[in-house]
Amino acid sequence: MNTDKRKQTIRKWDRENMKTVSCRMRRYEAELFNEYCKSRNTTPAAVIKKYVTELIDQYCEEQNKIHNDNSDNNSTFSDPPIYDEPK
Numbered sequence: 001m002n003t004d005k006r007k008q009t010i011r012k013w014d015r016e017n018m019k020t021v022s023c024r025m026r027r028y029e030a031e032l033f034n035e036y037c038k039s040r041n042t043t044p045a046a047v048i049k050k051y052v053t054e055l056i057d058q059y060c061e062e063q064n065k066i067h068n069d070n071s072d073n074n075s076t077f078s079d080p081p082i083y084d085e086p087k
Contacts, residue, residue: 021048021052033047
């Protein structure tokens, strides 16, 4: 696959499957955060992505525990929790 076609394919996949998450913060906080990341040879995006992924994992574990605790108390089958995407 030639380079331009490959780039187009990647961009199309990204548009369909990825979403940018951002936030606004005070300039001095952003500068300190950038310094923090540079001092650890990483990028702000990598640090944020890792943190958000850890939060999501923790949240899912909590939700599964809640679901498992509730289903243990019931003798009937219950559906797993459904996580609707916001509209």
